[in-house]
Amino acid sequence: MSFLSLVKVEHQKVRRSKIFLILILAAVILWIPSVLNADLNFGMQAVGISPENSFFIQGFMAMAWFLFPAAMVVITVLQTQTERNDHGILKMLSLPVGTAKLCMAKFAVLVSFSAVQVLMSVGMYYISAAAASHTQGYAFCLPPLFVFKEACMMWASAIPMLAFFWLLAVCIRTPVFSIGIGLASIVPSVLMINTKVWFAYPMAYPFFVTASEYGKLAANLETAPVRLIPWLPAAALITAVCLIISCLCFGQAERR
Amino acid sequence: MSTMNLIRLELKKIKRTGFLPAFLGGGILAAAVPAVNTAFRPELFAGLSAPPVSILLGANWQMMSMLNVLLIVAGACVLYHIEYADNAMRKMSTLPVRESSLFFGKAAVLILAGVLLLAIEAVSVFGCSIYWFSRAAAPSAGILKSFGFFLLMLIPAALLSLALASACRNLWTSLGIGVVCVFAATMIPAQRFALTLFPFAMPFQMPVNHTGDVIRNYAIAAAAETIVISLSEVIILKVRRIFA
Amino acid sequence: MNIIETQGLTKSYGGFTAVSGINLHIPQGSVYGFLGPNGAGKSTTMKMFLGLTKPTGGSFVIDGMRFPDSRVQILKEIGSLIEAPSFYGNLTGEENLDIIRRILGLPRSSVSEALETVGLTPHRKQLAKKYSLGMKQRLGLAGALIGRPPILILDEPTNGLDPVGIHEIRTLIRSLPQRFACTVLVSSHLLSEIELMADHIGILNHGRLLFEGTPDALKRDATFQGYPTDNLEDTFLALIDADNRQRGGAR
Numbered sequence: 001m002s003f004l005s006l007v008k009v010e011h012q013k014v015r016r017s018k019i020f021l022i023l024i025l026a027a028v029i030l031w032i033p034s035v036l037n038a039d040l041n042f043g044m045q046a047v048g049i050s051p052e053n054s055f056f057i058q059g060f061m062a063m064a065w066f067l068f069p070a071a072m073v074v075i076t077v078l079q080t081q082t083e084r085n086d087h088g089i090l091k092m093l094s095l096p097v098g099t100a101k102l103c104m105a106k107f108a109v110l111v112s113f114s115a116v117q118v119l120m121s122v123g124m125y126y127i128s129a130a131a132a133s134h135t136q137g138y139a140f141c142l143p144p145l146f147v148f149k150e151a152c153m154m155w156a157s158a159i160p161m162l163a164f165f166w167l168l169a170v171c172i173r174t175p176v177f178s179i180g181i182g183l184a185s186i187v188p189s190v191l192m193i194n195t196k197v198w199f200a201y202p203m204a205y206p207f208f209v210t211a212s213e214y215g216k217l218a219a220n221l222e223t224a225p226v227r228l229i230p231w232l233p234a235a236a237l238i239t240a241v242c243l244i245i246s247c248l249c250f251g252q253a254e255r256r
Numbered sequence: 257m258s259t260m261n262l263i264r265l266e267l268k269k270i271k272r273t274g275f276l277p278a279f280l281g282g283g284i285l286a287a288a289v290p291a292v293n294t295a296f297r298p299e300l301f302a303g304l305s306a307p308p309v310s311i312l313l314g315a316n317w318q319m320m321s322m323l324n325v326l327l328i329v330a331g332a333c334v335l336y337h338i339e340y341a342d343n344a345m346r347k348m349s350t351l352p353v354r355e356s357s358l359f360f361g362k363a364a365v366l367i368l369a370g371v372l373l374l375a376i377e378a379v380s381v382f383g384c385s386i387y388w389f390s391r392a393a394a395p396s397a398g399i400l401k402s403f404g405f406f407l408l409m410l411i412p413a414a415l416l417s418l419a420l421a422s423a424c425r426n427l428w429t430s431l432g433i434g435v436v437c438v439f440a441a442t443m444i445p446a447q448r449f450a451l452t453l454f455p456f457a458m459p460f461q462m463p464v465n466h467t468g469d470v471i472r473n474y475a476i477a478a479a480a481e482t483i484v485i486s487l488s489e490v491i492i493l494k495v496r497r498i499f500a
Numbered sequence: 501m502n503i504i505e506t507q508g509l510t511k512s513y514g515g516f517t518a519v520s521g522i523n524l525h526i527p528q529g530s531v532y533g534f535l536g537p538n539g540a541g542k543s544t545t546m547k548m549f550l551g552l553t554k555p556t557g558g559s560f561v562i563d564g565m566r567f568p569d570s571r572v573q574i575l576k577e578i579g580s581l582i583e584a585p586s587f588y589g590n591l592t593g594e595e596n597l598d599i600i601r602r603i604l605g606l607p608r609s610s611v612s613e614a615l616e617t618v619g620l621t622p623h624r625k626q627l628a629k630k631y632s633l634g635m636k637q638r639l640g641l642a643g644a645l646i647g648r649p650p651i652l653i654l655d656e657p658t659n660g661l662d663p664v665g666i667h668e669i670r671t672l673i674r675s676l677p678q679r680f681a682c683t684v685l686v687s688s689h690l691l692s693e694i695e696l697m698a699d700h701i702g703i704l705n706h707g708r709l710l711f712e713g714t715p716d717a718l719k720r721d722a723t724f725q726g727y728p729t730d731n732l733e734d735t736f737l738a739l740i741d742a743d744n745r746q747r748g749g750a751r
Contacts, residue, residue: 001605009602016590016627022432029436033443062443070435078428085341086629087586091643094550094582095603096575174274175427176334183326183435184285187319191293255552256513 001097006105011112013088019078019113026071027120031128034059038132038140048219052140055132056125056147057214063121064154064206066186068114072162073182075113076169079106080178093251103250107166107243114162118155122147150213157209160202160235163242170246173253193224199231202238262361263368266335270365273338275331276372282327283373287380289323290316294388301388308389309398310464312381321406321459322442324373325413328459329434331369332417335362337427355493359422360486366414371407378403405463405471412455412481419489453477455485503528503563503651503683504549510557511544511707518544520707521558526685526700529677533698534687537740541707542687543583546653549685550580562651576604579649581657585640589629593620593639596628597646606647614646619668633660641669648680655687666693673697691736703736705743 034055041051041058049057083089092102125147129140165182172178189204193211198204208226215223270276290312294301304311339345339358348358382399417434424430441457449470452461458478463471504526511519519541526532534542547553549560551567551574559566565574587596597611615621618638623631628639637660644652657673658666674697676684688694694701695715703711703718711718715732722729727738 001603005602009599012595012599012602013588013591015595017426018429019432022429022436025433026436026439029440029443033440037445062439066442067436067439070439071432074428074432074435077431078426081427082588082590086589087584088588089586090552090582091586091600092603093552094575094578094580095600096572097603098572175337176274176278176330179330179333179431180278180282180327183330184282184323187322187326190319255554 007108010105010109023117027124031124035128035132038136047221053217055140061210064210069186076165080169099251100247103247118151122151154206157205160239163239164202167242167246171249199234263364266361266365279369283376286320286323287376289319290384308385309395325459328414329417332421333430336421340425356490370410374403408478409458415485416455501528506560508558512556522709530699531684532700533694535694536704540704578651579644580653581640581644582655585636587628594624600643604647614642618642650682652684691733705740
């Protein structure tokens with residue numbers, strides 16, 4: 001069976017899980033404060049950022065620092081609990097499909113959900129930017145090409161983090177630990193982005209990348225630029241190690 | 257069934273769920289925040305003139321409270337997950353025990369876990385202030401007052417996350433909603449007092465930032481929220497039973 | 501020819517031996533009844549055949565292949581129902597089977613065929629978590645039968661079914677070798693049930709194989725050893741009882 005159809009099967013499994021509702025709720029909650037406090041964007045002369053850029057990047061930074069990673073932890077919980085609730089995993093393991101392939105298909109689903117979350121946030125951004133434009137009498141909407149570029153960068157930089165969360169979900173079977181470690185690991189990313197070794201901490205990637213974009217948009221603000229070396233090799237290594245270990249661990253507990 | 261028995265029962269149920277080790281670990285992690293932060297740049301903090309406890313909490317409480325709230329949310333989800341996962345809830349609802357007592361038993365366990373978290377953190381803050389700010393006398397009274405306030409602020413959040421968890425059969429639904437609520441709390445601007453009364457936003461409040469009046473208002477709000485959430489949960493459980 | 505053969509197959513968990521050096525011979529095209537009281541090691545043995553648990557000793561061959569080298573190849577040939585039925589509660593019966601169908605690469609029609617075979621067609625649009633115990637069991641059975649695999653491993657398939665259902669499923673299992681040209685390994689703790697389905701019987705107690713052969717051979721054996729033979733259930737009980745006594749009264 002092809003990898004793609006296995007991914008399709010994995011998508012089928014999370015039907016009726018209400019996960020889309022949670023992701024939409026997250027996207028809505030993300031932008032409501034931005035609309036309510038839209039007037040604050042006019043007082044950013046000190047940083048040297050235009051109101052429309054400020055409106056956009058502040059929302060995206062809030063998402064990248066906590067909401068987006070936390071929503072991804074929730075999705076890994078959804079994926080593992082769906083398999084465990086009625087022992088669906090036992091049936092899967094007795095079917096002719098490689099366990100590593102199954103594990104990677106699930107990771108692919110996680111990555112696709114992260115894309116959905118980012119797209120939803122972009123959609124909500126335009127709705128709330130339109131609303132803010134209406135209330136403030138100022139055009140807040142940015143060109144789609146720019147917004148999508150920023151969104152794509154954040155999403156792509158999140159993949160190593162997703163691999164780490166997936167490792168936690170697969171290898172730590174006690175829910176309170178996998179959830180707790182996942183959520184707790186997000187919190188220090190505020191500290192990590194200000195250190196020289198930020199590239200060793202995948203949970204900080206999306207926040208670092210977005211914060212660095214903030215620095216580019218704000219004339220008077222100095223933020224650390226994204227240097228591809230040593231970031232890319234470190235990210236690739238972390239992703240590979242996390243995925244290899246998850247593939248090796250996948251289904252082991254059920255096959256004791 | 258007596259309250260003590262109820263709590264003992266709930267404590268028994270969390271065996272082998274990793275609940276207590278998770279809170280212990282979380283507490284140690286949060287306690288490490290002020291220690292690590294100060295150890296890296298002692299000169300920055302030691303030069304400040306404010307009382308040591310204010311300096312330490314001012315620099316670290318945001319992160320520490322974030323960890324606390326997230327752990328409380330995750331803990332609440334797991335407390336109800338063990339009821340729903342293998343249909344234990346169905347058994348419980350056929351036994352002569354009120355569903356609301358179940359809720360309050362769990363609430364007691366979660367709040368005790370919160371006490372554990374805060375106690376570990378208080379010890380760390382105490383240690384840090386002695387180690388790096390030895391010029392001051394042992395600031396135990398200030399620490400006790402601050403952490404008493406933190407505990408009071410944590411109770412409404414604990415009750416609300418438990419109420420959410422009791423409403424959702426699926427672990428990810430309650431966790432998802434809880435996480436979004438915590439996020440919403442972090443987005444609330446500190447100057448809007450009414451908004452900061454959102455239960456998930458209260459644990460982020462620090463007494464050192466407020467006057468005695470505001471602190472008293474927060475305490476009253478926390479007590480009121482505790483009562484309101486508890487009563488609502490009792491009513492919701494009753495209604496749910498009628499429509500089940 | 502034997503489609504499944506084991507040599508000294510053993511599984512221990514710490515100090516506890518669930519399966520102790522058993523040698524099974526399951527002929528192709530037969531219904532092989534795997535019999536034993538609860539906890540005798542039937543499920544563990546079946547799980548080993550599916551690669552769901554690793555043997556700690558001995559080996560086995562399925563259609564000339566071995567784990568773990570030919571895991572996917574072996575699983576392609578086996579349809580299985582193990583212990584409590586495994587399914588996705590948030591999906592309907594039909595969707596659950598569709599997932600299995602996609603993984604096995606079967607045509608769409610195989611889902612409705614499997615539903616029809618186990619009598620679940622009227623409930624196909626219902627969520628699996630709303631199914632009764634018997635319906636869940638039927639869903640598990642449908643998941644095993646889908647695609648007509650050459651080997652079927654069914655662990656207590658009549659669990660949770662009503663008497664009519666038990667009769668129906670029993671008749672179905674009996675007819676499978678002729679209908680689908682397959683081999684069936686079916687477990688039960690009731691000899692009366694196995695007797696009605698199986699051509700070959702293996703009796704397991706505390707992880708050891710007490711007997712393997714045809715029902716007639718079991719009768720002959722039992723007569724020879726002085727056990728009651730008017731009713732095979734009594735024979736089975738006497739056999740287990742004797743073994744337990746020999747093991748020092750352990751039950």
